[in-house]
Amino acid sequence: MSKPHVIFLVLASMSILHGCCTNKVLSCPDGRPVTFPKNAKCAQKAYKYVASDFEFNLNATVDILDQMNIGTNNTGFKKTTKELREKLDQVSSNYEDTIKGSFLALSTDPCNNSEKHYALLTALSKENYEYRTLKDNLESSKGMQQAQIEAARAFLFERGKKEGRAMKTVNEKLNGFYTSNTTYPNTLEELKIPETLVILGEKNLEYTKTSNRTYQLIFAGEDYKLHSEDDKVYEGIEGATSKINS
Numbered sequence: 001m002s003k004p005h006v007i008f009l010v011l012a013s014m015s016i017l018h019g020c021c022t023n024k025v026l027s028c029p030d031g032r033p034v035t036f037p038k039n040a041k042c043a044q045k046a047y048k049y050v051a052s053d054f055e056f057n058l059n060a061t062v063d064i065l066d067q068m069n070i071g072t073n074n075t076g077f078k079k080t081t082k083e084l085r086e087k088l089d090q091v092s093s094n095y096e097d098t099i100k101g102s103f104l105a106l107s108t109d110p111c112n113n114s115e116k117h118y119a120l121l122t123a124l125s126k127e128n129y130e131y132r133t134l135k136d137n138l139e140s141s142k143g144m145q146q147a148q149i150e151a152a153r154a155f156l157f158e159r160g161k162k163e164g165r166a167m168k169t170v171n172e173k174l175n176g177f178y179t180s181n182t183t184y185p186n187t188l189e190e191l192k193i194p195e196t197l198v199i200l201g202e203k204n205l206e207y208t209k210t211s212n213r214t215y216q217l218i219f220a221g222e223d224y225k226l227h228s229e230d231d232k233v234y235e236g237i238e239g240a241t242s243k244i245n246s
Contacts, residue, residue, distance in 0.1 A: 021045050028111035036110035043103040051099065054124060057131040058092050064138045068148055077149050084152045087159060088131075090224045094201035095124055098194075116194045123195040130155075160222070166199040167219055171234055171241040174215060178239045183212040213238050 021042035023035050037043040065081045072078065102120050105113040134155050141147035173191040178184050188197060188207045197205070204220035214237050221230035233245045 024110075026110050028114075030111075032111070032114070034110040034114045036114070037103065037107040039107060040104055043107040044100075047100050047103040050121065050124070051096070054095070054128040054131065055092075057128060057135055058088060061088060061131060061135045061138065064135065065152075068138070068145075072145065074145065077145060080149050080152050080156075084156060087156060090201070091127065091159075094198055094204070095127060098198045098202060099124055102194075116192075119195045120198055123198050130158075163200060163219075166196045167232065167234075169193065169196045170200070170205075171217065171236065174217070174236055175239045175241060178213075178236070184209045184215045184236065 022038060023042075024038045026034050026036065028034055037046050062085060065085050068081055069078055099120050102113065102117045106117045134151065137151040138148055141151060170188065170191070170193070173193055173196075174184060177191060185191060186209055188202070188205065200219060201224065204224050204226065206218040206226055208216045210216055214235065217234045217236070218226060219232040219234075220226045220228070221232050223230040231245065232243065234241050234243050236242075
C-alpha cells in the first residue's frame with residue numbers, strides 16, 4: 001500500500017466531522033497539536049466513517065465466499081471458504097472493538113491517546129488493503145474454483161505468518177522491557193505496540209506477570225478461543241522466552 005493512502009486514512013478520521021460534531025484542537029504539554037472528536041457521540045461518528053470502507057470490503061468478500069459455495073459439492077472447497085469466513089469475522093472483531101474504543105479514548109484524553117490512535121488507524125488501513133486485495137483476487141477468478149481456493153488458502157497462510165510475526169514482536173518487546181527495567185510490565189499496553197496487539201486481538205491474548213522476573217503469555221491461536229487445545233503458550237524468564245507447547 002502506498003504511504004499517502006495510509007496517511008490519508010489517518011487524517012480523514014480527523015477531518016470528516018462537521019455540523020454539530022466539530023473537532024477540537026488541543027496543544028499538549030510536549031507542544032504537539034492534537035485534533036480530536038469533542039465528545040463520545042462525535043467519536044462514534046468518526047469511527048463509523050473510518051470503518052466504512054473496511055466493512056464494505058469485508059462484507060463484499062463474505063458475499064463472494066457465500067456465492068462460491070452455491071452449487072458445489074467439493075468438501076475441501078467448502079472447508080477452505082468456511083475457514084476463511086471465520087478468520088475474516090475474527091479479524092474484523094479485533095479491529096472493531098479496539099478502534100471503536102480508541103476513538104472514545106481520544107475524545108476523553110487526546111494527549112495521552114493520540115499516538116496509539118494514529119498507529120491503530122494505520123494498522124486498519126493496511127488491513128483494509130489486504131481485504132480489498134483478497135476481494136479482487138476472488139472476483140477476478142470467478143468461475144475458476146481452483147484459482148479461488150488457492151487465493152483463499154494464500155490469504156490464510158499469510159495471515160498465519162502475520163500473527164506469528166506479531167507474537168514474536170510481543171515476546172521480544174517483553175524481554176526488551178525486562179532488560180531495560182529489570183522487571184516485566186504489568187500490562188501489555190506498557191509495551192506501546194498497539195498496531196501489533198490489534199493484529200492478534202487483545203481479547204485473544206492473556207498476559208500474566210507471574211513475578212518481576214517471569215511472565216506467561218497465551219495466544220488463542222487459529223480458533224481464537226482462549227484456554228482451548230489450540231492455545232500457544234509462552235513463558236519468559238529474565239529476558240528470555242520459551243514456547244511451552246507446540
